[in-house]
Amino acid sequence: MxxxxxxxxxxxxxxxxxxxxxxxxxxxxxNSYKENLIRFHVIANSDSKADQDLKLRVRDRVIKEMTNKLESSESIEETRLIVKKSLDEIKYIAKNELMKNDSKYDVNVYFGDYDFPTKSYGSFTLPAGEYEAVRIVIGKGYGKNWWCVMFPPLCFIDINHGLTDKTTKKELENVLSEEEFNMISSAKKDxxxxxxxxxxxxxxxxxxxxxxxxxxxxxx
CATH class of the missing domain: 1.10.287 (Helix Hairpins)
Structure with a gap:
């Protein structure tokens, strides 16, 4: 016994x-893969059609203006450094686009760690949690938001060339370990x-x- x-x-x-x-x-x-990603987040003043349109205009303008600086970045450290040096420039670009569209909204740009819900890029899923991100807040910031991945530079591929699962896979594999990549490519929900x-x-x-x-x- x-x-x-x-x-x-x-x-x-x-x-x-x-x-x-x-x-x-x-x-x-x-959680380790989060340390290898930087997200880009644009929040509208409200959910009105006009404010949502403004959000997309600001998004397109900032991505267009920042493409040359960020698309060729080879490391998250390099992207992080570029972003920190460019916060005032990003704010100026966003404000200029608002003024160009006769908007008097204020705009603020932040770089830090923020909570995100579960989001997907095609067959890839980023679970909810805290991520490092560049955040643009238009006006009161009460509206629906738009997001993408700034590093690796999926934002710029998506806007300029069209994003596919193949290109997404390639970019993510370049910066994530095999275990990290498998984690987000197989996760279906949070x-x-x-x-x-x-x-x-x-x-x-x-x-x-x-x-x-x-x-x-x-x-x-």
Whole structure:
């Protein structure tokens, strides 16, 4: 009997340790790719047609003006440096486009970490979470937003040449590890993979706990 108890206890401890390490590794891969991406985010003043049109005009103008600087960037560090040096320029471009369209809205440009919902680029899905991003807020910033990936430069490929799954795959593979790439190319909706995995591991752990408890009760 003692031998059986020892085997069950050992199995329980081993399963718990493996489960913890596996979940930790999955979550590490799930979040590490975010460190290799910079997103571009434009938020409209409101959801009115006029304000949404303005948002797209500002988007197109900023991307057009910044293409030469950012499209050829070879690293996230280089893109980050360019962005930091260009914040005033981006604000000027956005403000100029608003004035060109007879808009008196103020505009603010930020560069930092922001929360995003789950979004997809064709067959690729970026789960919800905090990402580094350039954010342009027009007026009160109450309207629907538009976003893309600034690094790798998917924004510029999308606007200038048309984005396909093939080009998206190539750009993402250049900056992500195989595990990171697989994480976003296979995720269908937010948290689907890690939650299913966690539930399965927890289920195994709980079953072992019940067996162990029943065995102890049987001994008493």
């Amino acid at each position: 003692k031998k059986i108890v020892f085997i069950i206890v050992t199995t329980f401890v081993f399963t718990t340790m493996i489960g913890y390490i596996y979940i930790k590794d999955v979550y590490a891969n799930r 948290k689907e993979i890690p939650i299913k995995l966690k539930f399965k591991i927890v289920e195994v752990i709980e079953k072992n706990k019940m067996r162990f408890a029943n065995l102890l009760v049987g001994q008493n």
